Amino acid sequence: MHLHAESARCSGCRACQLACSLHLFGENNPKKSALAIVPHFPDPGTFEVRVCTQCGACADACPTGAILQNEHGAYYINAGECTGCLTCVEACPEQVIFTHADREAPFMCDACGDCIAVCGMDVLSLR
Amino acid sequence: MSVTIVPVGLLQPLVPRGSTVLRDAAGKTVAEVLAELQIDSDLVAMVLVNGRQTPKDTVLSDGDTVKLIPFVGGGRR
Amino acid sequence: MYGYGGSILRVNLTSGEIRREPLPQDLARDYLGARGFGAYLLYREVPPGAAPRGPENRLYISAGPLSGLLVAGAGKCDITTKSPLTGGYAGASVGGLLSAELKYAGIDVIAIEGRAPRPTYLYIDDDRVELRDATAYWGKGSLTTEKALKEALGESFQIATIGPAGESGVAYACISHDFGRQAGRGGVGAVMGAKNLKAVAVRxxxxxxxxxxxxxxxxxxxxxxxxxxxxxxxxxxKYGTAGVTTWANEIGAFPTRNFRSGFFEDHSNLSGETMRSTIVVTDKACFGCPSPCGKYSFVRKYGVRVEGPEYETTALIGGNCALSDIEDVAYANHVCDELGLDTISAGNAVAFAIECYEHGIISKADTGGLELRFGDVDVVCALLRQIAAREGLGAVLGLGVRHAAATFGRGSEAFAMQVKGMEMSGYESRHAPSMLLSYMTCDVGAHHNRSWAITYDITRGRDAVTPDKAAKVIELQHIRPLFDCLGACRLQWVELGLDLGHYAPIVEAITGLPRTWDDLLTISERVWNLTRLYWFREVPGFGRAWDAPPPRTYLEPVETGPTAGKRISREDAERLLDMYYEQRGWDHDGRPTPAKLAQLGLAAL
Structure with a gap:
């Protein structure tokens, strides 16, 4: 199961990012979310949504083996094993492994699906 | 050979079972159909015929689906 | 403080001093946020009689307790100041991502005072706050400036900026944000321009x-x-606010040719369906909004992109200037956005000038040789550019139609469509008494957002002038501006019918302060009375006469369309005011009584 986004439907409201940071950290903070909304304005005037495809490139790249799969098969970063080298951030082809000054370890989508419920435009789905 | 009327939200109670199929509505305008259903056409914010917004003087054809969108929280009641 | 950024950021542009103060808990308790904060701080901090464009006036950019949280439509930001358009209270609302970003930077209010010695922008990156040189951006359009600042600082910065109209001091210059959202009304952009403040950038x-x-x-x-x-x-x-263009014409409420009519014969060219099928490329939302009304368009004929036109622009630039091609309306919208002009006041000013020209009140000698006529996009855009530059006819039109009518005279006051100096927004109301009363009593001037009661007129009878209509206006004037205190949008309620019962519990869960819906409405009524007191304090002789409708509404019947022949009598307008004042607990002149002020905890003011 991985998150899928239909960018053309996105209206850029970022409710998904709040739902995400609430799930990951219990915090209201789009900068602590694991999906990216990239606006392209004023020209051409579109939103690009980037989500984790669970491709596993991060796990392959991690030098300490800190990136594991949960019971749904979604990758996650085991903060205890993470050295903060950010190799995974570099390796991610979708650029959806994120960092925040508050946290030593990077964070990523665990395919929980909380973002789907708050998207008014039905951009997101789990596949 | 009929027209389906689908009122939404506050307009729903005005039509039995939430939607209604009118057998003789083809050839009539939306406004005429609204009058027959005793719906105040001025309180219908948008009329969508087959998913496209149209004015209320639009003449209906067989097989059309007419969705009626009301104003809801703008001070109606 | 739960639910709040926790601080007021004070910026003195004259001295360059910047400091953060904790947000006072009493302020949050009694005034809630956003509009409430702005109204209170304006009343308490800006000295009586301050010149709107002077350094002693202040600009308050405020978020509410819901801004930036997981609440449907929690993307509204309030900008309050003393209005250069009206001389009274101005509170303008802007959507987008600004108020959310302020909260993430730990800020509830930016309070800006003084005047910068040179073009400046305010840079906020969490705790790093600086005044930076904006010389390179001065003179540039709003959209151009926003793009340039995002390129310089990063996409993650949210930008609020003025265009040339704000720099030149047009009395209805707006503050622009997010490539197409504006704090439109009351000339908040002119206050920013007078302070030499080009933009605010926040992350x-x-x-x-x-x-x-x-x-x-x-x-x-x-x-x-x-x-x-x-x-x-x-x-x-699918359609956003443009979805109501067709309806507004069907009920004869679509302002056309300077409000001479409530029906535009070419309205189908401007409908939501026409717009959606010809120019819209992207649905564009404010923060947290599941029902985005923003429609981002590509205007092929002109090769430009614009957010909109939304309903108000279609009404005032479209019908009111008689433009019958959606691409022309969208282009004029783009011109306004780049210049930093409020489309509602600008559309009024242009239509007013055209009508003056038709009546021979002004001539080619006044217009710089331009032949003014309705239905001509080139005329509209030429006037918009003159206005923004304050050149030619724009020098007069740029101060609003009340000022222009006083300058031109010769009976033009009768068709200057304004209340308290603010131009009327998009509902021709001669056959909608509660809507007209909404315009008459709105606390910024003739604007629809505080009370939108036209469907109530339809439900209760459009001829009826009855006390329940005043009651409805008052009820709406508490509910709708409450959203502006919360930092959230009202359209989920208005359009989707989201139950109002959702709000008090979530405000309570977020802030931790026990609140009922009635508690929140009491705050809204407090703010309403406070803004009324501000008008009395600031405008010499303020009172009942300032609540009068534009003379056209009682002197001339609607010319064409479903409401043709309708007008409201002056006596009925006065009766509406009597009912309204009485139910509000105000005296015959519209001043809040001591008893009402005591009830709302405003006796000390």
Whole structure:
């Protein structure tokens, strides 16, 4: 199961990012979310949504083996094993492994699906 | 050979079972159909015929689906 | 403080001093946020009689307790100042991502005073706050400036900026944000320009604390679920506010040719369906909004992109200037956005000038050789550019139609469509008494957002002038501006029918302060009375006469369309005011009585 986004439907409201940071950290903070909304304005005037495809490139790249799969098969970063080298951030082809000054370890989508419920435009789905 | 009327939200109670199929509505305008259903056409914010917004003087054809969108929280009641 | 950024950022542009103060708990308790903060701080801090364009006037950019949280439509920001257009209270609302970003930077209010010695912009990156040179951006359009600042600082910065109209001091210059959202009304952009402040750029990376996390998450999920289940969602998503253009014409409320008529013969060219099928490329939302009314368009004929036109622009630039091609309206919208002009006041000013020209009140000698006529996009855009530059006729028109009518005279006062100096927004109201009363009593001037009562007129009878209509206006004037205190949008309620019962519990869960819906409405009424007191304090002789409708509404019947022949009598307008004042607890001149002020905790003011 991985998150899928239909960018053309996105209206850029970022409710998904709040739902995400609430799930990951219990915090209201789009900068602590694991999906990216990239606006392209004023020209051409579109939103690009980037989500984790669970491709596993991060796990392959991690030098300490800190990136594991949960019971749904979604990758996650085991903060205890993470050295903060950010190799995974570099390796991610979708650029959806994120960092925040508050946290030593990077964070990523665990395919929980909380973002789907708050998207008014039905951009997101789990596949 | 009929027209389906689908009122939404506050307009729903005005039509039995939430939607209604009118057998003789083809050839009539939306406004005429609204009058027959005793719906105040001025309180219908948008009329969508087959998913496209149209004015209320639009003449209906067989097989059309007419969705009626009301104003809801703008001070109606 | 739960639910708040926690601070007021004070910026003195004259001295360059910048400091953060903790947000006073009493302020949050008694005035809630956003509009409430702005109204209170304006009343308390800006000295009586301050010149709107002077350094002693202040500009308050404020978020509310819901801004930036997981609440449907929690993307509204309030900008309050003393209005250069009206001389009274100005509170303008802007959507987009600004108020959310302020909260993430730990800020509830930016309070800006003084005047910078040179073009300046305010840079906020969490705790790093600086005044930076904006010489390179001065003179540039709003959209151009926003793009340039994002390129210089990064996409994650949210920008509020003025265009040339704000720099030149047009009395209805707006503050622009997010490539197409504006704090439009009352000339907030002119105040920014007078302060030599070109832009504000903000980025925040902090979390907003909430009091009852799990309850809040549960309520938020329920709120979004209700919006997504609303049967009207699809239609409102598809058309946005432009969806009501057809309806407004069908009921004869679409301002046409300077409000001479309520019906535009070419309205189908401007309909939501026409717009959607010809120019719209992207649905564009404010923060947290499940039902985006923003429609981002590509205007092929002109090769430009614009957010909109939304209903008000279609009404005032379209019908009111008689433009009958949606691409022309969208282009004029783009011109206004780049210049930094409020499309509502600008559309009024242009239509007013054209009508003056038709009556021979002004001539080619005044217009710089331009032949003014309705229905000509070149004329509209030429006037918009003159206005923004304050050149030619724009020098007069740029101060609003009240000023222009006083300058031109010769009976033009009768068709200057304004109340308190603010031009009327998009509902011809001669056959809608409660809507007209909404315009007469709105606390910024003739604007629809405080009370939109036209469907009540339809339900209760459009001829009826009855006390229940005044009661409805008062009720709406408490509900709708409450959203502006919360930092959230009212359209989920207005369009989708989201139950108002959703709001008090989530405010309570977020802030931790026990609140009922009635508690929140009391705050809204307090703010309403406070802005009224501000008018009395600032405008010499202020009172009942300032609540009079534009003379056209009682002197001339509507010319064409479904409401043709209708007008309201001056006596009926006065009766409406009597009913309204009495029910508000105001005296015959419209001044809040001591008893009302005591009831609202405003006796000390």
């Amino acid at each position: 925040g990376t902090r979390s907003i604390p909430v009091a009852q996390l799990e309850r809040y998450r549960e309520l938020a999920r329920a709120m979004y679920a209700a919006c997504k289940a609303a049967p009207g969602l699809e239609a409102w998503q």
